[in-house]
Amino acid sequence: MHIKAAKKLFILSKRICVGIMVAFLVVTGSASMALDRDTPFESIYGGTLTLSQWEGQPVLVVNTASLCAFTDQYRDLQALYDRYRDAGLVVLAVPSDDFNQELASNAEVKEFCELIYGLDMPMTIITSVKGRDAHPFYQSLRKETGFTPRWNFNKVLLDGEGNVVDTFPSQINPLSDEITMQIDRVLADLSG
Structure with a gap:
């Protein structure tokens, strides 16, 4: 039982870390789209x-x-x-x-x-x-x-x-x- 719970906790913490990284990229602009400067x-x-x-x-x-x-x-x-x-x-x-x-x-x-x-x-x-x-x-x-x-x-x-x-x-x-x-x-x- 404890191993199953530990695995679930590990997967959950991994998802949280990925979510935090994505949020950081969006806030800092690294993952945001560029302005359209090419459409005439x-x-x-x-x-x-x-x-x-x-x-x-x-x-x-x-x-x-x-x-x-x-x-x-x-x-x-x-x-x-x-x-x-x-x-x-x-x-x-x-x-x-x-x-x-x-x-x-x-x-x-x-x-x-x-x-x-x-x-x-x-x-x-x-x-x-x-x-x-x-x-x-x-x-x-x-x-x-x-x-x-x-x-x-x-x-x-x-x-x-x-x-x-x-x-x-x-x-x-x-x-x-x-x-x-x-x-x-x-x-x-x-x-x-």
């Missing part, structure tokens, strides 16, 4: 964009909308891009109508952003960023980190290898110390 976004300027094309560069991905109370952040996103582009930062604007605040067509979005804000940063066509129809990058972001944009102008900072450094809600301005300090840190890590 359609560019609002024509052609396609992939996050992997900017390998070795930090990327700030921002879901945007033209008719939002935060739309003036376009000006600061462009200023951020101008400040850091020579150091390697890419700012990718992803217009989305998921919150019902985008213009009716890609042509209108492009014209609005160029005329009103003078944008020349990379920009996608109108793209879903949440739910079942979300672009695969955003679906993988949700699975990897639990982050889904809750409103327009949510920001995701990726390091040069495509890892999520941090996410920022709409209220955090692109030029805030909270964001620029993270960008400075990522750029310093990449250069040194």
Whole structure:
């Protein structure tokens, strides 16, 4: 009887150890899936964009909308891009109508952003960023980190290898110390 009980205890403890190891790998990210950086976004300027094309560069991905109370952040996103582009930062604007605040067509979005804000940063066509129809990058972001944009102008900072450094809600301005300090840190890590 005691040998049978000891065997059961041994098997149970082995299963517990395996469970703990799996949980550790998931928590530390070693067993988690990678972000989808290869599925193309359609560019609002024509052609396609992939996050992997900017390998070795930090990327700030921002879901945007033209008719939002935060739309003036376009000006600061462009200023951020101008400040850091020579150091390697890419700012990718992803217009989305998921919150019902985008213009009716890609042509209108492009014209609005160029005329009103003078944008020349990379920009996608109108793209879903949440739910079942979300672009695969955003679906993988949700699975990897639990982050889904809750409103327009949510920001995701990726390091040069495509890892999520941090996410920022709409209220955090692109030029805030909270964001620029993270960008400075990522750029310093990449250069040194």
